[in-house]
Amino acid sequence: xxxxxxxxxxxxxxxxxxxxxxxxxxxxxxxxxxxxxxxxxxxxxxxxxxxxxxxxxxxxxxxxxxxxxxxxxxxxxxxxxxxxxxxxxxxxxxxxxxxxxxxxxxxxxxxxxxxxxxxxxxxxxxxxxxxxxxxxxxxxxxxxxxxxxxxxxxxxxxxxxxxxxxxxxxxxxxxxxxxxxxxxxxxxxxxxxxxxxxxxxxxxxxxxxxxxxxxxxxxxxxxxxxxxxxxxxxxxxxxxxxxxxxxxxxxxxxxxxxxxxxxxxxxxxxxxxxxxxxxxxxxxxxxxxxxxxxxxxxxxxxxxxxxxxxxxxxxxxxxxxxxxxxxxxxxxxxxxxxxxxxxxxxxxxxxxxx
Numbered sequence: 001x002x003x004x005x006x007x008x009x010x011x012x013x014x015x016x017x018x019x020x021x022x023x024x025x026x027x028x029x030x031x032x033x034x035x036x037x038x039x040x041x042x043x044x045x046x047x048x049x050x051x052x053x054x055x056x057x058x059x060x061x062x063x064x065x066x067x068x069x070x071x072x073x074x075x076x077x078x079x080x081x082x083x084x085x086x087x088x089x090x091x092x093x094x095x096x097x098x099x100x101x102x103x104x105x106x107x108x109x110x111x112x113x114x115x116x117x118x119x120x121x122x123x124x125x126x127x128x129x130x131x132x133x134x135x136x137x138x139x140x141x142x143x144x145x146x147x148x149x150x151x152x153x154x155x156x157x158x159x160x161x162x163x164x165x166x167x168x169x170x171x172x173x174x175x176x177x178x179x180x181x182x183x184x185x186x187x188x189x190x191x192x193x194x195x196x197x198x199x200x201x202x203x204x205x206x207x208x209x210x211x212x213x214x215x216x217x218x219x220x221x222x223x224x225x226x227x228x229x230x231x232x233x234x235x236x237x238x239x240x241x242x243x244x245x246x247x248x249x250x251x252x253x254x255x256x257x258x259x260x261x262x263x264x265x266x267x268x269x270x271x272x273x274x275x276x277x278x279x280x281x282x283x284x285x286x287x288x289x290x291x292x293x294x295x296x297x298x299x300x301x302x303x304x305x306x307x308x309x310x311x312x313x314x315x316x317x318x319x320x321x322x323x324x325x326x327x328x329x330x331x332x333x334x335x336x337x338x339x340x341x342x343x344x345x346x347x348x349x350x351x352x353x354x
Contacts, residue, residue: 058226058227060225065223068218071125072125112199115202119206123206129213143217145221147270147271153267154272156318157276157319159311161278162280164259164312174302185246195288203281203284204282205278208278211277212277220232232261241254242254263319266319
């Protein structure tokens with residue numbers, strides 16, 4: 001982008017006529033008012049110079065984000081479609097003719113087979129993203145913000161994820177959600193209720209990695225190049241939520257996406273969000289055993305929700321106090337968190353250097 005340097009020679013100023021008692025004469029405006037006009041025109045010049053580049057960056061960032069998401073969707077569809085086709089073929093083959101314990105397992109554990117397909121799709125998508133990064137001659141650490149984080153700073157992340165899980169799951173019992181929506185949610189999440197090893201691989205190991213790499217890594221970092229950070233956080237969260245499909249999943253996955261995005265931006269690293277996501281998903285496998293010892297009454301969900309909310313606030317405050325803001329708005333490529341300013345000449349004008 002080419003932006004001409006702004007100087008008094010490049011900005012035309014008009015000589016304003018002022019009526020005098022002795023007749024009409026052309027006088028220059030006072031230096032004070034003249035200076036104000038210069039600042040206004042200078043600001044307008046900067047906005048005009050940046051606007052076209054801002055739009056290019058915006059569309060480029062959106063295009064890259066949609067492309068990354070499309071790769072994951074296509075890979076997932078192909079793997080699940082292929083897996084489903086194989087399952088449909090095997091289902092018509094009697095076990096007595098195959099004599100294979102592997103095929104027998106597939107035929108009798110459709111949910112586990114689907115979870116294993118999801119795990120494989122995640123591995124393939126991660127490999128494709130790795131290839132894209134290498135083709136662009138970038139490093140994985142730079143592209144995904146895989147920056148080291150002190151262990152002490154990570155410790156509050158685990159209980160935070162646990163209490164977020166507890167809070168959301170018990171709020172669903174308190175909110176006036178239509179029975180139809182709850183039934184759809186129960187049907188959609190039924191495949192995750194088996195708590196088998198394939199489900200553990202897909203939901204606790206692969207999901208936190210692939211989803212954080214995709215949404216808080218590739219998508220979020222792409223969006224930040226073309227829009228304010230706050231808008232990028234919301235937009236990547238919406239993408240994240242919509243891809244979960246079921247209406248209740250969309251709602252709380254979007255909330256999760258905003259939380260994960262804030263923590264990614266706060267830490268300046270993808271590791272804490274992966275750990276937070278893992279804690280949220282992994283707690284289900286612990287709660288299935290702990291929950292058996294809890295006797296639910298009319299107020300149990302309310303009490304647990306209040307306690308969980310308080311814990312979420314406390315651990316969030318601890319994390320925010322222990323982590324400084326990761327990047328300065330200007331150094332992060334934005335003037336006032338609103339405009340991209342990578343061009344050195346614009347930085348010079350903003351800084352008063354000509």
